[in-house]
Amino acid sequence: MEAADEWLLQSLRLYRDLHTFELQAPTRLIEWACGNRVCVAGYGQSDGNEILQLIPPPTLLTKEAQGLCPERDFKVECGGFSERPVYSLKYVPDTSLLVTSGPPDSSLQVWQVSAEDSDVIKSVSTIATENGTEQSWAKIATISARGPWVLHGSRLDRVQITEVESRKNVYTAASRGSEELSTLAFLDCNTLLLCCATGRLCLADIRQPQSLMEATSVPSAPCTEQWCMGTRHGAQGSEPSSQPVARLSSRGLLTLTDLRKTSELVALAKARVPSPGSSAEFLCVSWAPALEGYLAISGFDGTVHVYDTQSWDSSGREAEPIFIHKGHAFGGAGGSGDPPLVTVHTWHLQKPRTLLSAASDGSLHVWDWVQPCGKCG
Template sequence: MKDRKAPDPDMFVSSAHASTPTPAPPIPAGASRPPPAPGEPRPSSRLPGRDVTTARRGVTSQEGEDDEEEDEWLLSSLRLYEDLHTFELQAPTRVIEWALGNRVCVAGYGSSDRNEILQLLPPPTLQAKETQGLCPERDFKVECGGFSSRPVYSLKHVPDTSLLVTSGPPDSSLHVWQVSGEDSDVIKPVSAIPAENSTGQAWAKIATISTKAPWVLHGSRVDNVRITEVESQKNVYVAASRSSEELSGVAFLDCNTLLLCCTGGQLGLADVRHPQSPVEVAAVPSAPRGERWCAGVGHGPPGSDLSPQPVACLSSGGHLVLADVRKISEPLASATCRIPSPGCGAEFLCVSWAPALEGCLAVSGFDGTVQVYDTRRWDRSGREAEPLFVHRGHKFGGPAGSEGPPRVTVHTWHPQKPRTLLSAASDGSLHVWDWVQPCGGCG
């Protein structure tokens, strides 16, 4: 695929370079960067990075325990990872979304009115279903981008379309974006979906599906959940509920069944075919009070019913509860994660099931690590679980003088590569990693 200029390619900084390029002047949404002046070098539209798998050259003699720990991690990565690539974004992201053609979308969440939404083309090694030895091309390419005037806290690709939907403060409205075709490098705003009585409400949690039509499920509380047809903006479902519990996440289990997770630790199911039926929420089994919760849904093979779709509920205290969506009041298993300290923050809590590894899930948001667990032997005791693997690479990022160590903001699994994950942190680092399969581990 030919290399094209990006709306703001200088947003990215190679992890191999010490200096940061001077930011370019703002570009209005929907406009691409003008061509360089005669004699001016054209900036790269790549997201350069370090391939730690084949070029681990950064281990030097440094002072301090943190530096020694980083050196030790870099050396141990030789045996811990099949592949490990590190990149740096000039602005951190809290969204990593797979789009058409195995593209990856990221977006800024800063308080400015210039948060960039970018679609990246991964390097060939990440696109291939099987690992391919040495490959000369190991950088992300910036294909296209646009600017959001508000922080992007959630971004979802609408399946089988070139549309993206975003949400973020200061209210629960949504914004729809069009990813341009081959003749343009712009992600342009298409429309906004207002939320009724959204003043003072939290930002909307969203999910998308295209089984019947391009739909977006959205809401900030249980009593304002609805499904909107993306293109016509027609409401096709409005939840009937008196509960004002704040939502931490929403999901389509299938085209008719919705899962709602509340920050207080309640789960609820809704049937699109019965909009008059009130949506009832129930507490996560054995959920400690006073903690904030999020949930992740496992997806069974195509054509399967709800039975293979466990719900993993994660709390800010590190508690993990697994439940069957058919009977969420009874736990299947429970455990406790290894976290730095209980209540260390809930802003970036994230739990997700591996799409191609039975019983494997990943958690993040407590510190600069991503922890992978094999849940197949868990019971209901709630005791501390031993991680199958811990990715510690983000712990060693962060510019000099930054406040505290970086925290992982989001992670996601590769849809085809069983042990490959992408993760991002608050310092702008973006990692792609594939751990070495241990004996008796997942897969």
């Protein structure tokens, strides 16, 4: 309790804003939806995993800081129940549809966020895959550039794009590899980026179905090491090739890659994280959408680290975080009796230094750190 009290006292000078909220069940996803809403979902193995669309606290909808406010100030706008654990959820842009995935197989579930006079998120269809019995759950990404599409797959040789409403196959990637996938992303309506759990990056162009180009490999590492990636969305109209790609490993290695020069790494650094545990399932790395060169990582313990990458090089030396959010670590024990583990984080789309993070004890935090004197951004 003393440590928690000390952290709260420090928070008065470390944070511009800090909000805490307790979910009924922990989530491993935080997804922005239409109208600055936020979606979360349970990932337990029981039948009743709740999917919720939340209205954020008022300070997230205004430009001015309101100070510390540790209250239950998220409001549930609508919700539904999934019979399976929800490991991933993506809002389909320009629609009222959500797509979810999770064990025990690689099928997808499509949900309709009901009209304003209803508070129900209802299941409308299932997208089965050719390898529907595959035990690995599907990683997903969505886009609406040509139509409501979902990119999905659990392994490199099982990646496809499906039109969400008609459930028609739009594209199937050609690959001889069968590595497990950790992250998928649309770079634009024609270009896909796939990250394998081994750290291997592959580019695909849907106009050339037989083309699957491998980008930079990662530094040699133990075969047990797991990787994930984060892509940064550039300004409207910018070239996707100018967007840096960050990869994070379960050992805390971070690589930055410019897809215009896929044969070399732009930067390599070592994050200051604890020794990796037996699981890397909550690894998360993300670029700040409104702050140049900043990224955040989580999944190692009860903290979220923020880094400024603009001075990084290829030396691989340890990087100094500019801020560490420690709030979840003081929230009590998780369901298993272990200290809470951060399961996911995401950046606010407009507020430069505001992040949302969730942990295995059901805590959901919104925080905006104080920029140290002499730092810009």
